[in-house]
Each structure stands twice: as structure tokens, then as C-alpha cells.
Amino acid sequence: MAIVNSINNKTSELTVDPGASGDSFVQFNIGTGKFRIGVDDTDDSFRISQGSALGTNDTFIMSSAGERTMPLQSAFLVILTSTKSNVTGNNVKYTASWDSEIFDQNSDFSGTTFTAPVTGRYRFEASMLLGDLTSTHNNNSFRLETSNRTYLIQNNPGGSRSSADEYSCYMSVLADMDASDTAVLAIQVVGSTQTVDVESNGSSDPQTWWSGNLEV
Amino acid sequence: MAKINSINNSTGSLTFDPGASGDSVVKLEINTSSKFAIGVDDTDSDSFKISASGVLGTTDTFITDSTGCRIMPLQPATTVVMAVAANSVTGDGSTYTIIWDDEIFDQNSDFNTGTGTWIAPVTGRYRISLCVWLNDVDTTAFTAQNIQIVTSNRTCEGAVCNARSISSNVSGQSSNPLSVLADLDASDTVTTTVTVSGGTKVVDVQTVGASAPRGWLSISLVC
Numbered sequence: 417m418a419i420v421n422s423i424n425n426k427t428s429e430l431t432v433d434p435g436a437s438g439d440s441f442v443q444f445n446i447g448t449g450k451f452r453i454g455v456d457d458t459d460d461s462f463r464i465s466q467g468s469a470l471g472t473n474d475t476f477i478m479s480s481a482g483e484r485t486m487p488l489q490s491a492f493l494v495i496l497t498s499t500k501s502n503v504t505g506n507n508v509k510y511t512a513s514w515d516s517e518i519f520d521q522n523s524d525f526s527g528t529t530f531t532a533p534v535t536g537r538y539r540f541e542a543s544m545l546l547g548d549l550t551s552t553h554n555n556n557s558f559r560l561e562t563s564n565r566t567y568l569i570q571n572n573p574g575g576s577r578s579s580a581d582e583y584s585c586y587m588s589v590l591a592d593m594d595a596s597d598t599a600v601l602a603i604q605v606v607g608s609t610q611t612v613d614v615e616s617n618g619s620s621d622p623q624t625w626w627s628g629n630l631e632v
Numbered sequence: 633m634a635k636i637n638s639i640n641n642s643t644g645s646l647t648f649d650p651g652a653s654g655d656s657v658v659k660l661e662i663n664t665s666s667k668f669a670i671g672v673d674d675t676d677s678d679s680f681k682i683s684a685s686g687v688l689g690t691t692d693t694f695i696t697d698s699t700g701c702r703i704m705p706l707q708p709a710t711t712v713v714m715a716v717a718a719n720s721v722t723g724d725g726s727t728y729t730i731i732w733d734d735e736i737f738d739q740n741s742d743f744n745t746g747t748g749t750w751i752a753p754v755t756g757r758y759r760i761s762l763c764v765w766l767n768d769v770d771t772t773a774f775t776a777q778n779i780q781i782v783t784s785n786r787t788c789e790g791a792v793c794n795a796r797s798i799s800s801n802v803s804g805q806s807s808n809p810l811s812v813l814a815d816l817d818a819s820d821t822v823t824t825t826v827t828v829s830g831g832t833k834v835v836d837v838q839t840v841g842a843s844a845p846r847g848w849l850s851i852s853l854v855c
Contacts, residue, residue: 430650430658430671444656444672444680451672451680451696464680464696475680475700484855488700522699536703537711537737537852539759541811555800558807565736568846569763569807576798588761588811590711590850592737607801631759631852632707632739 439470490533491629492525493518496616505553505612509604516619528600530628532593539631541588542601545623547613549577555606558585563597573605590631601626655688708740708753709852714839723774723835727827732849734842749823750851752816759854761811764826765847767838769795770804773831779808784820788812795828807846813854824849
């Protein structure tokens with residue numbers, strides 16, 4: 417029979433339970449905030465969970481092998497599943513409207529825009545495949561536009577295009593964002609007519625994608 | 633009145649405080665010195681914290697709020713840019729070590745803006761993202777280039793190509809990104825370099841400042 421040592425007061429603000437329920441945990445209750453930390457008997461993982469049950473609304477899971485996941489952490493991967501034709505080429509800026517979410521933990525992404533849920537440092541990585549380029553499309557701005565600043569990649573997509581008239585832009589940055597700040601991804605190709613596509617090839621082979629996560 | 637239950641001996645204590653201080657907290661002390669506190673912070677939207685002190689809200693290392701988002705305000709993480717351009721530093725095969733002299737942020741103060749050097753505070757795996765913005769690569773003589781992330785353990789090279797072919801028609805400008813998850817030991821260093829070859833030493837590492845970065849270096853401790 418398990419020994420139960422419960423340290424609490426009349427409002428049960430802190431409870432220590434060394435396994436009576438199966439889990440070994442410490443429960444913190446204060447105001448509307450409730451968190452539980454401990455070892456989940458179902459898989460012997462260490463967890464930090466919202467509420468009053470390990471295994472429900474887990475914010476942090478460390479397996480017995482040392483593998484850490486955070487199922488509620490803000491993180492997304494969005495892709496284009498089909499090509500967006502003739503969106504730039506003549507200095508028109510195209511803000512990508514993403515038509516498929518591979519994942520969107522915390523539901524911070526909508527349409528074109530990621531909205532930061534809390535103040536922090538966010539990792540963004542993006543790759544955009546341009547198509548139907550000509551030699552005169554000789555300048556591009558690949559833009560990550562955040563509320564605090566715009567990160568910009570500039571190259572000569574027409575001059576360095578492949579034999580299939582394609583060129584891929586890539587960016588990775590750790591960006592500072594405040595709570596409710598937004599981020600969008602845009603492309604602006606200059607030098608000729610509006611014939612440049614942003615290409616993709618379905619969800620199994622995305623050629624244009626954008627991912628982000630709250631890192632620290 | 634809330635109870636305070638303390639388990640201690642002559643050199644330290646483990647205290648369970650169910651709300652006496654406003655917070656619901658477990659405090660861990662070693663040799664009579666407060667080391668860590670774990671619990672729910674009553675003064676910060678009831679968020680869950682692990683704090684490297686005896687008090688939640690002081691030296692917080694880990695914060696999870698009601699949305700489930702986790703931040704680590706003291707985790708090593710940096711993004712730096714250039715405030716001052718480096719003019720005519722390569723083009724003739726010279727290798728230039730980039731001086732990132734403007735910090736957008738530098739959690740844990742691991743970056744030296746005078747030398748452009750990051751020093752790893754602990755052994756771990758660090759995500760390093762680099763973008764070098766070049767200017768004046770506007771003649772066909774510039775046939776080669778590379779950028780490097782130089783760590784104590786190894787050098788990661790990328791953006792190897794014909795420098796002129798990727799440069800825009802606007803002053804021969806080009807962006808050159810590179811990203812890697814690198815192994816660093818405590819006190820290892822990271823610097824970044826660029827080399828453009830085939831012409832004369834007229835190529836700049838350019839900037840427009842922190843409001844619209846076109847070149848940057850980001851480093852963070854991932855695991």
C-alpha cells in the first residue's frame with residue numbers, strides 16, 4: 417500500500433503525493449493557476465502539466481531516455497500545396513498566403529500571419545521556390561516582415577536561375593518578438609514583367625515552406 | 633494562515649510553501665543558500681516557474697504560462713547585426729572575419745561585439761544561423777566565394793558559388809545564408825568569415841542597421 421504524504425492547507429494550494437494515485441507528483445494550486453510536476457506512472461516520464469493531472473495538457477515531457485518534447489509550445493510548419501502564378505516580377509510585393517498547415521501547435525498561425533503568443537525569441541526558417549524567371553528578373557527581396565524589423569534576403573534570381581528557370585530563396589533567423597507581434601513572409605522580384613511564380617508541389621513534396629517556433 | 637512545511641538539517645532545507653508567500657512553491661536550499669525555487673508565481677499571471685533563486689520571479693530560468701508556451705529568459709541566445717559596414721574587405725581572395733557590432737539581443741551576454749566572437753557558456757548543441765550581405769560584387773571577375781562558420785571544433789562552409797552570378801543588378805548585392813546545429817564545448821568560440829575571389833579588394837560586407845537587417849548572425853543553445 418502506498419504511503420500518502422500530503423502537505424496542504426484548507427485550499428489545497430500545495431500537495432505532495434509520492435505515488436498514491438500511481439503518479440508521484442507535486443501539485444501547485446493558486447488562484448486560477450494550477451500546475452502539476454512529477455513522474456507519470458503510465459510511461460515513467462517526467463512531466464510539467466497544466467491543471468491537475470499528469471498526461472493532460474502537458475507542457476513539458478522528459479522521457480526516461482532523456483528525450484524532451486513540449487506539445488503545447490508555439491511551433492508551426494506551413495506550406496504551399498499549389499503554385500501561385502504570376503505574383504511578382506515587376507516590383508510587386510507578394511505576401512505568401514499559406515494554404516496548408518502541417519502543424520500549428522498553440523494555433524498561432526492564420527492565413528498569411530504568425531502572431532506571437534508571448535514575448536520571446538522565435539526561430540524562423542523559410543524556403544521559397546521561384547519559377548518562370550527570365551534573365552531580366554535581376555533582383556529580389558525575400559522578406560520576413562516582423563513587427564520589430566524586416567529581415568531581407570537579396571539576390572539575382574534571374575541570373576542564377578536553373579535550366580528550369582527556377583531559383584530558391586532561403587532564410588533562417590532568431591527574431592525578437594513581443595506578445596501579439598506579427599510576422600509574414602513576402603517576395604518581391606524586380607526587373608521585368610509580372611510572370612514570376614511561387615512554386616510548390618503538394619504536401620508530400622513542399623518546395624515552398626515556412627516554419628517557426630518559440631525557442632527561448 | 634497557510635502552512636509552511638520544511639524538511640531541513642544543519643546545512644540546508646527543502647521547503648514546501650503552499651501559498652504563505654502568495655506563491656505556491658517548493659524551495660531547494662544547499663548549505664543554507666537558496667538555489668532554486670519551483671512553483672506557481674502569484675504575481676505573474678499564475679505562471680509556472682523554475683527560478684535560480686529562493687524567490688519565484690527572480691532569476692527565472694523557465695516559465696510556462698497558461699497557454700502552454702515556454703520561455704527561458706536566461707538561455708544563451710543572440711542575434712547580432714552590423715551597425716557599420718566593412719568596406720573593401722575581400723574580392724581578391726582575402727578572408728574577412730565579420731565584426732557584428734550591434735546586438736538586437738544577447739541573452740546571457742556571450743557575444744563580443746568588438747571581435748565578432750561568440751563564446752559558448754556550456755557544452756551543448758547550438759543552432760547557428762548566418763546571413764552575409766555583400767556589396768559591389770558587380771564585375772564578372774568575381775568568380776568564386778564562400779562563407780564560413782568557424783567553431784573551435786570545426787569549420788562549416790557554405791554559399792560556395794560564382795559570386796557575380798548571384799548578385800543583383802543593384803550595386804552587385806547578394807545575400808548568403810548558412811545554418812547549422814553545431815557541437816560546442818564550454819568556452820569554445822564561433823566566428824564567421826567571408827571570402828570572395830577573382831577580382832580586386834573592393835567587395836563590402838554591407839548593412840542597413842537593425843531596423844531592416846540584411847545580414848545577421850543568430851546563435852542559441854538548443855540542447
